[in-house]
Amino acid sequence: MKKILIAILAPVLFTSMVNFPDAGEIIKKVDENMTAKTQVIESKMIIYGKRNTREVESKGYSEGNTKSFTEYLAPEREKGTKMLKLEDKLWIYSPETDRTIQLSGHMLKQSVMGSDLSYEDMMETRKLTEMYDAKVIGEEVIDGRETWILELNAKVEDVSYDKRKIWVDQERYVPLKEELFAKSGQLLKKTVLSEVKKIGNRWYPMAINYKDMLKDGKGTDFILLSIKFDEKIPDYIFSKASLKK
Amino acid sequence: MIKFIFKAILRDKNRSLLPVIIISIGVFLTIFLSGFLSGVMTDVIDQTARFQTGHVKVMSKAYAENEDQIPNDLALLKADSLTQALMTEFPDYNWVQRIRFGGLVDAPDNAGGSKGQGPSAGLAIDFFSGKSGEVERLNIVNALIEGNLPQKSKDILIGFVFADKLKLKIGDTITFMGSTMYGSLAFESFTISGIVNFGVEAMDRGTIIVDISDARRMLDMENASGEILGFSKKEVYNNENANLIQNAFNAHYAQSTNEYAPVMIKLKEQNNMASLLDYIDAFSAMFVIIFVLIMSVVLWNTGLIGGLRRYQEFGIRLALGENKSHIYKTLLIEAVLIGTIGSIVGTIFGITATWLMQVYGIDISGMVTGGTMMMPTIMRAKFTPELLYIGFIPGLIAMVLGNMISGIGIYKRETATLFKELEV
Numbered sequence: 001m002k003k004i005l006i007a008i009l010a011p012v013l014f015t016s017m018v019n020f021p022d023a024g025e026i027i028k029k030v031d032e033n034m035t036a037k038t039q040v041i042e043s044k045m046i047i048y049g050k051r052n053t054r055e056v057e058s059k060g061y062s063e064g065n066t067k068s069f070t071e072y073l074a075p076e077r078e079k080g081t082k083m084l085k086l087e088d089k090l091w092i093y094s095p096e097t098d099r100t101i102q103l104s105g106h107m108l109k110q111s112v113m114g115s116d117l118s119y120e121d122m123m124e125t126r127k128l129t130e131m132y133d134a135k136v137i138g139e140e141v142i143d144g145r146e147t148w149i150l151e152l153n154a155k156v157e158d159v160s161y162d163k164r165k166i167w168v169d170q171e172r173y174v175p176l177k178e179e180l181f182a183k184s185g186q187l188l189k190k191t192v193l194s195e196v197k198k199i200g201n202r203w204y205p206m207a208i209n210y211k212d213m214l215k216d217g218k219g220t221d222f223i224l225l226s227i228k229f230d231e232k233i234p235d236y237i238f239s240k241a242s243l244k245k
Numbered sequence: 246m247i248k249f250i251f252k253a254i255l256r257d258k259n260r261s262l263l264p265v266i267i268i269s270i271g272v273f274l275t276i277f278l279s280g281f282l283s284g285v286m287t288d289v290i291d292q293t294a295r296f297q298t299g300h301v302k303v304m305s306k307a308y309a310e311n312e313d314q315i316p317n318d319l320a321l322l323k324a325d326s327l328t329q330a331l332m333t334e335f336p337d338y339n340w341v342q343r344i345r346f347g348g349l350v351d352a353p354d355n356a357g358g359s360k361g362q363g364p365s366a367g368l369a370i371d372f373f374s375g376k377s378g379e380v381e382r383l384n385i386v387n388a389l390i391e392g393n394l395p396q397k398s399k400d401i402l403i404g405f406v407f408a409d410k411l412k413l414k415i416g417d418t419i420t421f422m423g424s425t426m427y428g429s430l431a432f433e434s435f436t437i438s439g440i441v442n443f444g445v446e447a448m449d450r451g452t453i454i455v456d457i458s459d460a461r462r463m464l465d466m467e468n469a470s471g472e473i474l475g476f477s478k479k480e481v482y483n484n485e486n487a488n489l490i491q492n493a494f495n496a497h498y499a500q501s502t503n504e505y506a507p508v509m510i511k512l513k514e515q516n517n518m519a520s521l522l523d524y525i526d527a528f529s530a531m532f533v534i535i536f537v538l539i540m541s542v543v544l545w546n547t548g549l550i551g552g553l554r555r556y557q558e559f560g561i562r563l564a565l566g567e568n569k570s571h572i573y574k575t576l577l578i579e580a581v582l583i584g585t586i587g588s589i590v591g592t593i594f595g596i597t598a599t600w601l602m603q604v605y606g607i608d609i610s611g612m613v614t615g616g617t618m619m620m621p622t623i624m625r626a627k628f629t630p631e632l633l634y635i636g637f638i639p640g641l642i643a644m645v646l647g648n649m650i651s652g653i654g655i656y657k658r659e660t661a662t663l664f665k666e667l668e669v
Contacts, residue, residue: 047428049318049427049428050307050318050319051318051319051427051505052427054427054428054429077425077429077430077465078429078430081430092422092430094420094422094430094432096432096433097420097432097433097434099351099353099357099420099432099434100357100358100359101349101351101359101362101420101422102359102362103349106364107349107364110424111424111428113424113428113429113430114318114424114425114427114428114429115428
């Protein structure tokens with residue numbers, strides 16, 4: 001009987017004795033890699049639909065966690081479409097109708113151009129440390145890289161995902177995998193981050209696959225063609241006037 | 246003898262008045278409630294068929310599986326040739342293409358900003374060919390409370406509740422934002438040509454209606470259609486006929502593993518209509534059964550009371566040598582006559598009330614606010630030929646049954662004790 005008890009309890013005791021690093025420190029280092037004062041990104045979204053695959057190219061500017069501006073460059077149908085986020089408001093400009101429409105409420109949960117990303121996903125630029133309490137729950141090796149597995153629980157109300165599970169590279173402090181959950185505990189999205197490159201003094205994933213678990217298909221690849229950190233962005237970019245330019 | 250009994254019924258009101266009143270009320274309630282239920286349900290089915298399901302509907306298999314989400318990315322391709330094939334194979338039906346779509350409608354203000362917006366449920370039908378019959382089918386001319394039907398590209402009809410909410414009027418521009426069939430952003434500005442009131446909360450709240458050619462361009466759905474609806478040329482849903490053509494059409498694609506292969510679904514198998522149709526039948530049968538049971542018990546009791554009251558009469562008739570069977574027979578003939586009179590009176594009142602309810606109806610618009618069902622806002626009864634007998638026959642049966650049970654007492658009378666009982 002004793003042997004059985006020891007056999008059952010040993011892994012539990014062993015795990016609890018493992019000296020995991022402080023989860024708060026880990027996500028702080030993740031934030032240092034993933035966020036910046038300003039970012040200028042040229043990207044390509046490959047959207048794997050049920051019937052076709054589309055590629056959408058865009059150029060985006062962001063400043064802190066309150067301002068971002070994206071202009072779509074291709075294909076022809078999307079060319080000239082622009083999105084502006086200021087604080088928690090989002091405007092979309094359509095060159096075809098020359099109209100600017102503000103999105104709010106449940107519309108922000110809609111898919112962006114048929115992709116697996118929602119407008120909320122696109123708008124979310126806050127640091128993890130501002131939104132979540134974290135704890136390390138294990139370790140795993142992903143593609144030869146050792147990772148910490150962190151469980152993140154929201155500490156503020158206005159988050160898109162109440163709970164996250166992230167796999168953070170133990171050396172580079174970049175997430176390699178994420179699972180995003182609703183308040184009910186339902187798994188909503190999975191992301192796989194890859195092609196991690198050293199840019200300046202930070203590591204950054206140049207490709208992300210988003211998979212909406214409520215949709216069929218292979219998900220959406222978000223590929224960074226170029227990224228610049230902490231460049232000066234003119235103020236007019238983050239104004240409604242820039243939408244119609 | 247019938248004439249004799251009939252005169253007796255008319256002259257002895259105590260014998261006939263109460264049963265006639267009871268039968269009349271029962272028959273009246275059966276007819277009126279059946280007519281009302283039938284009217285409401287027929288309206289619901291008819292509206293659902295015209296606006297949503299058709300008598301049969303063709304979709305891609307993948308679209309049909311997620312129909313509630315209006316997945317236009319799974320729509321039927323080469324819709325024109327498929328429609329043509331349906332017209333050739335099933336000429337007893339009219340076939341029309343429709344596209345349903347959802348998105349956001351934004352009303353611009355004078356400064357180019359937004360004065361209001363709301364989620365919309367779009368419907369695209371064939372306005373411009375003039376051959377589809379959709380305007381008549383959806384009763385759009387009568388539903389127009391302001392303005393005109395779309396005459397040219399980018400004209401749009403809008404539900405009056407939606408128009409009120411966004412403070413829109415004829416000639417105003419609105420912008421639709423949604424997704425194309427392939428997931429791209431769909432933006433289109435339309436001019437309001439008319440405001441409609443269908444009297445169906447689900448339609449009037451957020452509906453926009455455009456020509457199908459506009460929707461195809463806006464949603465990248467060239468020669469594609471979300472749904473192809475079939476309507477019987479007899480304009481009445483016939484489940485057996487719908488079943489036949491459904492089986493015949495689906496047999497063509499039975500072996501296909503292509504998830505975009507077309508599939509035909511009859512009205513009864515859409516929108517939980519099967520349970521609704523079964524409910525109608527079950528409720529109608531229940532009315533009749535409950536009516537016969539309750540009436541029989543009531544009339545049995547009435548017969549017993551009558552039997553007690555006529556105890557002396559039956560005694561004298563037996564004493565005079567009348568056969569027990571003969572008395573029982575006359576009692577039943579009397580029941581048939583009383584039942585007939587009561588049923589006729591009840592039927593007249595029931596049909597009249599049903600007709601009044603068919604003409605005037607009850608306005609329940611205040612009660613269905615926020616509803617999503619194709620529920621008419623004015624509930625009306627419907628006169629059908631079956632109402633002429635649905636109350637009459639049970640009324641007659643209940644009366645006869647009640648008297649048959651209570652009349653059994655006649656056979657328990659002993660001739661030997663009659664004079665003692667009658668204290669002669």
